Amino acid sequence: MRVTVWNEFRHEQEEAAVRDVYPDGIHMVIADFLKKEGHDVQTAVLDEAEHGLSDAVLDRTDVLVWWGHKAHEEVEDEIVEKVQARVLKGMGLIVLHSAHFSKVFKKLMGTSCDLKWREAGDTERLWVADPTHPIVEGIDEYIELEQEEMYGEHFDIPTPDEHVFIRWFSGGEVFRSGATFKRGRGKIFYFRPGHETYPTYHNQSVQRVIKNAVKWAAPPNTSEPVRGHYSGPGL
Amino acid sequence: MRVTVWNEFRHEQEEAAVRDVYPDGIHMVIADFLKKEGHDVQTAVLDEAEHGLSDAVLDRTDVLVWWGHKAHEEVEDEIVEKVQARVLKGMGLIVLHSAHFSKVFKKLMGTSCDLKWREAGDTERLWVADPTHPIVEGIDEYIELEQEEMYGEHFDIPTPDEHVFIRWFSGGEVFRSGATFKRGRGKIFYFRPGHETYPTYHNQSVQRVIKNAVKWAAPPNTSEPVRGHYSGPGL
Amino acid sequence: MRVTVWNEFRHEQEEAAVRDVYPDGIHMVIADFLKKEGHDVQTAVLDEAEHGLSDAVLDRTDVLVWWGHKAHEEVEDEIVEKVQARVLKGMGLIVLHSAHFSKVFKKLMGTSCDLKWREAGDTERLWVADPTHPIVEGIDEYIELEQEEMYGEHFDIPTPDEHVFIRWFSGGEVFRSGATFKRGRGKIFYFRPGHETYPTYHNQSVQRVIKNAVKWAAPPNTSEPVRGHYSGPGL
Amino acid sequence: MRVTVWNEFRHEQEEAAVRDVYPDGIHMVIADFLKKEGHDVQTAVLDEAEHGLSDAVLDRTDVLVWWGHKAHEEVEDEIVEKVQARVLKGMGLIVLHSAHFSKVFKKLMGTSCDLKWREAGDTERLWVADPTHPIVEGIDEYIELEQEEMYGEHFDIPTPDEHVFIRWFSGGEVFRSGATFKRGRGKIFYFRPGHETYPTYHNQSVQRVIKNAVKWAAPPNTSEPVRGHYSGPGL
Numbered sequence: 001m002r003v004t005v006w007n008e009f010r011h012e013q014e015e016a017a018v019r020d021v022y023p024d025g026i027h028m029v030i031a032d033f034l035k036k037e038g039h040d041v042q043t044a045v046l047d048e049a050e051h052g053l054s055d056a057v058l059d060r061t062d063v064l065v066w067w068g069h070k071a072h073e074e075v076e077d078e079i080v081e082k083v084q085a086r087v088l089k090g091m092g093l094i095v096l097h098s099a100h101f102s103k104v105f106k107k108l109m110g111t112s113c114d115l116k117w118r119e120a121g122d123t124e125r126l127w128v129a130d131p132t133h134p135i136v137e138g139i140d141e142y143i144e145l146e147q148e149e150m151y152g153e154h155f156d157i158p159t160p161d162e163h164v165f166i167r168w169f170s171g172g173e174v175f176r177s178g179a180t181f182k183r184g185r186g187k188i189f190y191f192r193p194g195h196e197t198y199p200t201y202h203n204q205s206v207q208r209v210i211k212n213a214v215k216w217a218a219p220p221n222t223s224e225p226v227r228g229h230y231s232g233p234g235l
Numbered sequence: 236m237r238v239t240v241w242n243e244f245r246h247e248q249e250e251a252a253v254r255d256v257y258p259d260g261i262h263m264v265i266a267d268f269l270k271k272e273g274h275d276v277q278t279a280v281l282d283e284a285e286h287g288l289s290d291a292v293l294d295r296t297d298v299l300v301w302w303g304h305k306a307h308e309e310v311e312d313e314i315v316e317k318v319q320a321r322v323l324k325g326m327g328l329i330v331l332h333s334a335h336f337s338k339v340f341k342k343l344m345g346t347s348c349d350l351k352w353r354e355a356g357d358t359e360r361l362w363v364a365d366p367t368h369p370i371v372e373g374i375d376e377y378i379e380l381e382q383e384e385m386y387g388e389h390f391d392i393p394t395p396d397e398h399v400f401i402r403w404f405s406g407g408e409v410f411r412s413g414a415t416f417k418r419g420r421g422k423i424f425y426f427r428p429g430h431e432t433y434p435t436y437h438n439q440s441v442q443r444v445i446k447n448a449v450k451w452a453a454p455p456n457t458s459e460p461v462r463g464h465y466s467g468p469g470l
Numbered sequence: 471m472r473v474t475v476w477n478e479f480r481h482e483q484e485e486a487a488v489r490d491v492y493p494d495g496i497h498m499v500i501a502d503f504l505k506k507e508g509h510d511v512q513t514a515v516l517d518e519a520e521h522g523l524s525d526a527v528l529d530r531t532d533v534l535v536w537w538g539h540k541a542h543e544e545v546e547d548e549i550v551e552k553v554q555a556r557v558l559k560g561m562g563l564i565v566l567h568s569a570h571f572s573k574v575f576k577k578l579m580g581t582s583c584d585l586k587w588r589e590a591g592d593t594e595r596l597w598v599a600d601p602t603h604p605i606v607e608g609i610d611e612y613i614e615l616e617q618e619e620m621y622g623e624h625f626d627i628p629t630p631d632e633h634v635f636i637r638w639f640s641g642g643e644v645f646r647s648g649a650t651f652k653r654g655r656g657k658i659f660y661f662r663p664g665h666e667t668y669p670t671y672h673n674q675s676v677q678r679v680i681k682n683a684v685k686w687a688a689p690p691n692t693s694e695p696v697r698g699h700y701s702g703p704g705l
Numbered sequence: 706m707r708v709t710v711w712n713e714f715r716h717e718q719e720e721a722a723v724r725d726v727y728p729d730g731i732h733m734v735i736a737d738f739l740k741k742e743g744h745d746v747q748t749a750v751l752d753e754a755e756h757g758l759s760d761a762v763l764d765r766t767d768v769l770v771w772w773g774h775k776a777h778e779e780v781e782d783e784i785v786e787k788v789q790a791r792v793l794k795g796m797g798l799i800v801l802h803s804a805h806f807s808k809v810f811k812k813l814m815g816t817s818c819d820l821k822w823r824e825a826g827d828t829e830r831l832w833v834a835d836p837t838h839p840i841v842e843g844i845d846e847y848i849e850l851e852q853e854e855m856y857g858e859h860f861d862i863p864t865p866d867e868h869v870f871i872r873w874f875s876g877g878e879v880f881r882s883g884a885t886f887k888r889g890r891g892k893i894f895y896f897r898p899g900h901e902t903y904p905t906y907h908n909q910s911v912q913r914v915i916k917n918a919v920k921w922a923a924p925p926n927t928s929e930p931v932r933g934h935y936s937g938p939g940l
Contacts, residue, residue: 088626108580110579110653111653115697116699118701118702131927132927134926136927136928141930141931152362154697156695158652159629161867168407172702176401184836222833222837223841223844225623228586230620232642319815343815344815345789351935352934363692366690369692372692373692389931389932391793391930393815393886393887406937407937417864420601420602421602455601457609458609463822465823597879636858638878638879
């Protein structure tokens with residue numbers, strides 16, 4: 001499978017605390033563990049031309065992984081529209097953590113995607129809510145992250161197709177996620193963890209979920225629907 | 236609306252600690268606050284003939300509220316089948332707390348309805364997951380119960396139609412509920428709180444949820460579907 | 471309830487065949503039968519200032535009904551964004567027929583909203599798929615429209631929250647709708663029939679569905695969710 | 706994958722018209738095309754001891770395919786309960802045509818599973834409603850069956866997890882199916898076609914759907930949820 005990992009890649013360059021955790025950027029850590037699965041992985045970052053997402057790059061992308069946080073507004077609308085169109089055609093999309101506020105995710109959801117948040121080192125537990133789902137293969141009944149940013153309900157997303165995880169935070173909140181969404185022929189997975197100051201993407205279980213999600217989000221081998229004027233097959 | 240509140244009514248007679256909280260039985264507390272809403276409320280308990288659920292009683296029941304815990308197996312299958320049939324015809328059903336293991340709920344769900352549990356005085360927070368839902372009218376964004384029995388995932392129920400609440404427990408667990416289910420022409424609401432040793436049904440917010448749920452679960456004013464052999468309307 | 475009926479109102483002015491069916495415009499027919507339900511109804515059309523949807527108008531709109539077809543692109547993005555924001559805050563939205571391609575619907579869905587279509591006088595049957603739903607109160611198990619435009623699958627919408635109707639067309643196609651969607655605190659109902667050359671909105675059953683839908687889509691009496699930075703209630 | 710194909714196998718022995726289409730039984734046709742996929746396939750029929758579904762047989766069954774029609778009531782409750790328990794543990798279940806009324810399906814659904822029907826040689830078209838779904842791989846946008854029994858709405862099933870197909874019948878009806886249901890760790894697919902007097906299971910597209918469904922319904926490689934008393938992991 002051909003995977004493109006997109007990262008805003010600003011925190012890592014501007015903040016020592018983040019650079020300590022992800023010296024080469026969050027995208028390089030994610031790309032690395034996906035390569036080990038045998039995928040053909042490329043990376044792209046905000047400050048590249050076309051944010052690294054030229055048509056040529058998108059042409060060879062089966063699944064796109066997206067991390068962004070502080071510079072959502074700098075992503076060009078033209079690129080956002082291209083990504084949306086690709087998802088509707090079948091490209092998988094894995095939306096991580098603060099990318100809940102990315103233009104790409106908001107455009108595909110149609111809602112504000114707003115939520116509660118708190119940076120206070122809460123302990124997070126991600127409980128498996130759907131034990132049939134391929135995204136939780138190899139995962140125990142919960143994943144515990146000792147310290148993470150809190151995200152709380154109400155999360156302003158459309159009703160998900162599936163609730164794969166429900167999270168618990170030590171400070172008293174819950175959060176629906178990971179959540180899956182079918183859009184057109186494409187599949188989207190939103191997965192909450194991954195605040196830039198914590199080593200979340202080094203966690204083996206988090207990596208396993210992302211690996212599983214990439215596999216699950218592969219473009220379907222199904223027919224492209226016919227739309228538009230239709231004289232019909234007759235009877 | 237005509238409401239019947241069914242209670243096993245054993246704990247209250249056998250255990251002083253429960254009797255202290257519900258001297259006349261859980262059903263009487265629930266019936267009382269539903270009467271104040273202007274409903275025509277009757278009660279029924281396990282040890283009555285036909286468990287208090289004769290055809291005459293069911294004939295004048297729009298919504299049935301069910302609490303049971305230690306004597307699920309004593310409920311006659313014939314009564315269970317009658318209740319199931321009534322729900323499919325349009326009678327609303329509110330399933331409370333340990334009634335997740337009632338024959339009635341298990342029969343309508345088709346699953347084991349099993350879960351995790353712990354009696355350790357956990358604090359429970361019920362977060363509103365669906366702010367459009369009439370069941371949460373008048374409820375703040377969460378209800379806090381200082382002490383309750385813990386119920387945890389994975390809860391073995393079919394995928395709910397709607398997730399109205401998601402619960403948080405101080406011990407580290409989450410739980411999907413209240414959950415709604417459409418079955419035939421009937422509507423079912425499962426609502427978690429209500430361990431017999433805690434004053435949960437005296438809580439104003441819990442009462443409000445049950446009042447809202449009764450209203451929501453009213454039989455629809457829709458046509459009864461036609462089924463069976465069908466020659467069709469022609470064209 | 472305060473209802474605003476929005477219509478593109480171009481076909482009726484430009485084409486005699488449409489004017490014959492809707493001399494004062496589709497919006498006037500819809501406004502008329504909604505007024506008879508006791509609602510406070512106003513109308514708005516594309517060629518008014520701000521398309522008739524000033525803040526003052528939106529402030530007094532509980533439910534917005536939307537019909538458009540040939541001039542979707544002329545609707546200003548600023549108005550579209552206002553409507554989206556209002557829906558997320560709780561305003562109901564009823565999307566009729568060719569408004570599947572309206573900017574408002576596409577923005578709220580996040581998909582192309584494309585479909586198959588054919589203008590060939592197909593007979594349409596709208597079968598009730600959810601006999602518990604208030605939108606089908608007073609409706610027989612199907613509504614038959616002798617002649618309508620065909621809309622066929624695959625309809626590129628997100629998975630609906632509920633499937634209220636499934637349609638059958640004599641030419642051989644099916645179509646999911648009416649479909650409901652929760653977005654933020656708002657409720658959306660897409661209802662397929664209503665090609666401008668047919669007297670569909672004069673049909674009593676179609677009128678009944680729209681009346682029911684307006685009632686169903688009323689803003690909820692629930693708390694507005696709290697979002698953003700959250701220090702939390704403590705424990 | 707280890708697949709067991711269960712058939713009532715009465716029509717084929719009692720009616721020449723059915724024997725002409727399925728000389729060795731419906732199960733043998735299905736088993737044959739599943740074997741060609743490389744699966745380890747066994748068959749079982751009603752009149753065998755334990756209906757051919759001993760614990761030993763079930764122990765080596767990953768996915769169970771079920772066809773029944775006229776003798777549902779002869780299936781022993783004990784076997785039904787075993788099958789239900791296996792599904793909740795992860796065994797896949799493919800329910801075909803008139804098995805909508807099988808005890809196994811009704812027990813897992815909790816509803817009457819009733820519907821409209823007519824044997825009048827209607828043409829059936831199965832439109833793909835979910836182009837992301839692995840069950841429709843290799844299928845065009847619809848499958849046409851020249852003659853089939855009509856099944857019409859309202860189909861009394863719980864809200865499906867997914868609507869893979871929606872059917873159209875030339876006589877004027879629609880029907881939701883195939884439909885998927887998650888129950889416990891198991892996955893269930895209901896697939897409508899297959900009246901015993903038509904050569905439906907010889908149709909290449911129908912075979913392809915069943916092959917896809919068997920693959921999709923494989924038991925998940927996920928953890929078995931922990932339920933019951935739970936002291937919790939502590940924090």
